[in-house]
Amino acid sequence: MRIxxxxxxxFILAGIVFLSVRHWLDRKREKIQDIDIVRGDIDEGDSxxxxxxxxxxSALLMVRLRRDGSFDYQVVAYPVKDTLRYTGRYRxxxxxxxxxxxxxxxxxxxxxxxxxxxxxFIQLTRAIKRNVDVLSLKANNDPDAPAILxxxxxx
Amino acid sequence: MISCSxxxxxxxxxxxxxxxxxxQDKIVLETFVPRRDMLTAAEIIDVADCDxxxxxxxxxxxxxxxxxxxxxxxYYAAQRISIKDTAxxxxxxxxxxxxxxxxxxxxxxxxxTVHTKEQRDNLLNEFKxxxxxxxxxxxxxxxxxxxxxxxxxxxxDKNLYVTATFHPFYMKGIYDNKVTWPCYVFEMYKGR
Numbered sequence: 602m603r604i605x606x607x608x609x610x611x612f613i614l615a616g617i618v619f620l621s622v623r624h625w626l627d628r629k630r631e632k633i634q635d636i637d638i639v640r641g642d643i644d645e646g647d648s649x650x651x652x653x654x655x656x657x658x659s660a661l662l663m664v665r666l667r668r669d670g671s672f673d674y675q676v677v678a679y680p681v682k683d684t685l686r687y688t689g690r691y692r693x694x695x696x697x698x699x700x701x702x703x704x705x706x707x708x709x710x711x712x713x714x715x716x717x718x719x720x721x722f723i724q725l726t727r728a729i730k731r732n733v734d735v736l737s738l739k740a741n742n743d744p745d746a747p748a749i750l751x752x753x754x755x756x
Numbered sequence: 757m758i759s760c761s762x763x764x765x766x767x768x769x770x771x772x773x774x775x776x777x778x779x780q781d782k783i784v785l786e787t788f789v790p791r792r793d794m795l796t797a798a799e800i801i802d803v804a805d806c807d808x809x810x811x812x813x814x815x816x817x818x819x820x821x822x823x824x825x826x827x828x829x830x831y832y833a834a835q836r837i838s839i840k841d842t843a844x845x846x847x848x849x850x851x852x853x854x855x856x857x858x859x860x861x862x863x864x865x866x867x868x869t870v871h872t873k874e875q876r877d878n879l880l881n882e883f884k885x886x887x888x889x890x891x892x893x894x895x896x897x898x899x900x901x902x903x904x905x906x907x908x909x910x911x912x913d914k915n916l917y918v919t920a921t922f923h924p925f926y927m928k929g930i931y932d933n934k935v936t937w938p939c940y941v942f943e944m945y946k947g948r
Contacts, residue, residue: 630760639764651764656774728767733777752777753768 636756637668641727648725649693649708653736653751664710664719664751666691672710674718687712691719704742724748790822790834793851794870797882803866804914804944809858812866816854829856830929839871841936849930849937851875864899868942869924869931876940880918883908888916899924899941917943 620643627638637650647668654663665673670692676685689712696706710719721738728734737748769777795803799819806812809829816823816831823831831854838848852870870876888906896903901921908914924939925931931939 634762636762637764638762641763641767651768654771654774656771656778661771731777731780732767733769734767750778750781752774753764754774755765755768755770756762 631668637666648727648734649723649736651734652754652756654754655749655751662751663754674710674712687716687718689713689718693723702742705739708738721749788821792822793833793835793837794875794879795819795823795852795854795868797879797886800868800916800942800944801886801911801914804946806866809856812856823854826929829858831855832930837871839937843936845936847937853929855925855928864943865945866943867924870940870942871937873938873940876918876920879940879942883916886910891915913946915945915948917941917945 623640627640630636631638637652639645639648639650650666650668652663652665654661656662659678661675661677661679663675663677667673670690672689672691674687674689678684689710691708691710694707694709696704698704705722705724708719708721708723709717711717719738721740722742724737724739726735726737734753736751736753738751739746739748799815803812803815806815816825822834824834826832832850833852835851836848837851838846841847849871852868852875854866854868856866857864870879883906886908887910888908891905891907893902893904895901896905896917899919899921900923901919903917903919906916906918908916919941920938921941922935922938923931924935924941
């Protein structure tokens, strides 16, 4: 069977057009609805965006990382009357490989006052067996180091 | 299009479901968390019966949840503690270590080092419950500080040496550079 080269290229072109239109529409929707869209079928390097939360014995921690580089961190201590709220800018330093080790990517979140709230190595786990993404924050670069786990919350 | 739901929500949960998800994870993680920070007296006595490194390695393999293998001859407690050293700095280090020396010219063989006075007191009490009593004190096994020797009628061939020192080992493992926290070393030998 002969393969028609032009149909193959048209197919590729259609794919590119579809992805860029969907990308553009996603960004427009994000602005209008104030949500963060991270697609599961294609890895655009933005999987850390969104609303993450952890409930522990003393408080509910919620972190929202936005696409424009700002973050929104809330600590809802029990009783629910006490809520601390911090906003600021965050950066992700990418992982690097050196002679002695591989480093995880780093999340550094600095509040508007200049306090560094988060300075941890992060590890993102896409939903594999269950339907929830996990963001884990580690203080050290060790694979064995204890990590604080945050779970993705619906927006 | 605008009213479509966020496709990211397929991989997210609500705050109410968060509790159950976290509980699920906790159950899984609990199987890996170390349960204690040092060896028990019974284990130290058992290990002293070993004649060679493979015997010790086999024994420690069963304790691998609580003691991780660092490198040859070095085992570290999986649990880490934060202590304040003599200079007032906070250090985070393994709760205890278990080192072995197989060099023929070494003056010591097997040593369990703990890093807080509470650990030392607890471990010593465990030995005292097994009828270990102070026999004498002196400079024995190559450590530059005085060691106390304990013997027990229940274990007639075993000698327990306990010491507190800032120089536990010469350039080994985490005691490589300046050691600024007190180390309590427990050594048990069969027949010497």
